[in-house]
Amino acid sequence: MVDIAKQSADDKTNSEGQIFAEQIRLLYDSTYLACFVQAVVISTLTLALRDFVPTAHIMAVLALFAVAILSRLYLKYRYQKSPPSQGEVKKWADLYTVSVAFNGLGWMIAAYVFISTSEPTNLVFTALVLGGISSGGLISLATHLPSYYVLMFPTMLGGIGLYLQNGTSISLYTAALGFLLMIFLFVSAKRLNALLVSNISLSLEYKFLFSDLAKEKSNTDALNENLKSEVSERRLAEDKSRHAMEQAEMANNAKSDFLSSMSHELRTPLNAIMGYGQLLEHTSKDLKQSKYVDEILRGGRHLLTLINQVLDLAKIEQRQMEISIASAKPEEIIDDAIAMAEIQAISHGIKIKFHRPKKDVPLIKVDQTRVLQVLLNILSNAIKYNVPDGQVTVSIKEIEAKPSSQFVRITVADTGKGIPADSHDEIFEPFNRLAYQSSSIEGSGIGLSICKLLMELMDGKIDFQSSEGEGSVFWIDLPIDLDGFEAQQASDQEKAPKKLRG
Ligand code: ADP
Numbered sequence: 001m002v003d004i005a006k007q008s009a010d011d012k013t014n015s016e017g018q019i020f021a022e023q024i025r026l027l028y029d030s031t032y033l034a035c036f037v038q039a040v041v042i043s044t045l046t047l048a049l050r051d052f053v054p055t056a057h058i059m060a061v062l063a064l065f066a067v068a069i070l071s072r073l074y075l076k077y078r079y080q081k082s083p084p085s086q087g088e089v090k091k092w093a094d095l096y097t098v099s100v101a102f103n104g105l106g107w108m109i110a111a112y113v114f115i116s117t118s119e120p121t122n123l124v125f126t127a128l129v130l131g132g133i134s135s136g137g138l139i140s141l142a143t144h145l146p147s148y149y150v151l152m153f154p155t156m157l158g159g160i161g162l163y164l165q166n167g168t169s170i171s172l173y174t175a176a177l178g179f180l181l182m183i184f185l186f187v188s189a190k191r192l193n194a195l196l197v198s199n200i201s202l203s204l205e206y207k208f209l210f211s212d213l214a215k216e217k218s219n220t221d222a223l224n225e226n227l228k229s230e231v232s233e234r235r236l237a238e239d240k241s242r243h244a245m246e247q248a249e250m251a252n253n254a255k256s257d258f259l260s261s262m263s264h265e266l267r268t269p270l271n272a273i274m275g276y277g278q279l280l281e282h283t284s285k286d287l288k289q290s291k292y293v294d295e296i297l298r299g300g301r302h303l304l305t306l307i308n309q310v311l312d313l314a315k316i317e318q319r320q321m322e323i324s325i326a327s328a329k330p331e332e333i334i335d336d337a338i339a340m341a342e343i344q345a346i347s348h349g350i351k352i353k354f355h356r357p358k359k360d361v362p363l364i365k366v367d368q369t370r371v372l373q374v375l376l377n378i379l380s381n382a383i384k385y386n387v388p389d390g391q392v393t394v395s396i397k398e399i400e401a402k403p404s405s406q407f408v409r410i411t412v413a414d415t416g417k418g419i420p421a422d423s424h425d426e427i428f429e430p431f432n433r434l435a436y437q438s439s440s441i442e443g444s445g446i447g448l449s450i451c452k453l454l455m456e457l458m459d460g461k462i463d464f465q466s467s468e469g470e471g472s473v474f475w476i477d478l479p480i481d482l483d484g485f486e487a488q489q490a491s492d493q494e495k496a497p498k499k500l501r502g
Helices: 005-030 031-049 055-081 086-113 120-141 145-166 171-284 289-315 330-348 368-384 421-426 446-458 480-502
Strands: 326-328 351-355 365-366 391-400 407-416 461-467 472-478
Touching: 005 055, 005 120, 005 171, 005 326, 005 472, 005 480, 031 055, 031 086, 031 120, 086 120, 086 145, 086 368, 120 145, 145 171, 171 289, 326 330, 326 368, 330 351, 330 391, 330 407, 351 407, 365 368, 368 391, 368 407, 368 446, 368 472, 446 461
Parallel strands: 351 391
Antiparallel strands: 326 365, 391 407, 407 472, 461 472
16 A cells, blocks of 8 residues: 555655755856856955055955855866766755855955955945845855855955944944845845745746646547547448448348249249149059158148248348238137147147137237247147147237237147257247257248247247256237227127126
8 A cells, every 4th residue: 555645755855855956056057157246346356455455465365266266166067067966966055055155255354354444435345345245146146045144144244343343433334234234135035045945846846747748648649549540440340340231131132032032933843743743642543652642742741831931031031021910819810720730730649728718818919810820830849849649738818018018928838848948049040940950850940930020020029938858838929909909898898788688
């Protein structure tokens, strides 16, 4: 875990270090100007007062200044050549303070040398120079207070002390003014320093802000680039998938076209085969030949069913399947379907039971022929995939649903082998016969896929439940004809009293 308090303390120390380093950089920056001004002022002072002061004294003052100025210039040279690391800044600040202290000492001695002339004009001139130097130093040294103090205090105090010693009234006034100026310079230095420090910290903050901004900008730019490439990749993928979908649709249409024209082409000769087969069935007296004809007719019927199913599938896929929705009685459709499946059930030794409801089931709004087709397919499967002597149970009920979508559910349950759970997802796929691909049970694998499509066309549903070894339950949900149902109920009510009366 990051210690936030410690981190912020570290940050503070870091930024304080950087501010101090900047103060010292500014201090060193002012070296040339400060040295130049001091050299000019001390030269002018010695020139102006050379007749009043012994040459030896002047030479001593000049030597001291030479040492002070040269040491400052040397330090500046070294500093510029290899700027110190943050840890070394303090040392460089102290060195500079020492070299400035030499200047302060220089001005103190200069004050002693020049003020001792006692000449009133000289006194005023020297006072001006000392005050000027102390004030001028404020600009270049206020960035580091110790450096300024070691120049200002010796310069001012040296002057004040000597004026006091001089004792004349003008000297005393000058000393008093000098003292006031010293206080004023001291306070000003502190304020200027505070101002400089806050300025430096502000500019550093700006610098950090700018570098953060630049970093953020480069991050955003990189993100933008990523986003751009992602968008163009996605667009490319979209184009590809659209193209693939168009291709698949085209291929599917071509397949449906092919299937429907092939089925049509096959149906005509097949009808001829079936027709002549049936003629032979009725005319043939030879037992062996009758068996052959039976086989031909059985194969023909299978082929005809297959062709019809393929045609249906192609029609639905091409959206050419026409359905005519009308009100119908579900029990009647069930009766028709059971009657049609009866022969197949008998031949397989299967019993079909219909749990007829006690009270009337609502009318449904469907294409009656198509519901019959679906129900026949489910019944036929329940018979085909049943066990010998098995049973098929049909039931019907109204199912609870929202008022706008009420259904009648027809359920067909068998006692067959059931469907393995891992094949449940494949059952409505066309041409998928699951485990019965190469069995002797006749089938094409497209019956249920047609049923599903037909149910969707009629706003109905088909579904199933099955466990291996326990049989299967298939059901279809058919939309109730609400208007027809209400009309039927009204007519039933009308009939009831008549019956009672009769
Ligand atoms: P098929 O012509 O093969 O009967 P369907 O589309 O009607 O084609 O059924 C698809 C497959 O679903 C069948 O081949 C069979 O494997 C399985 N199936 C359908 N109904 C049942 C059922 N009642 N019991 C067991 N399996 C079934």
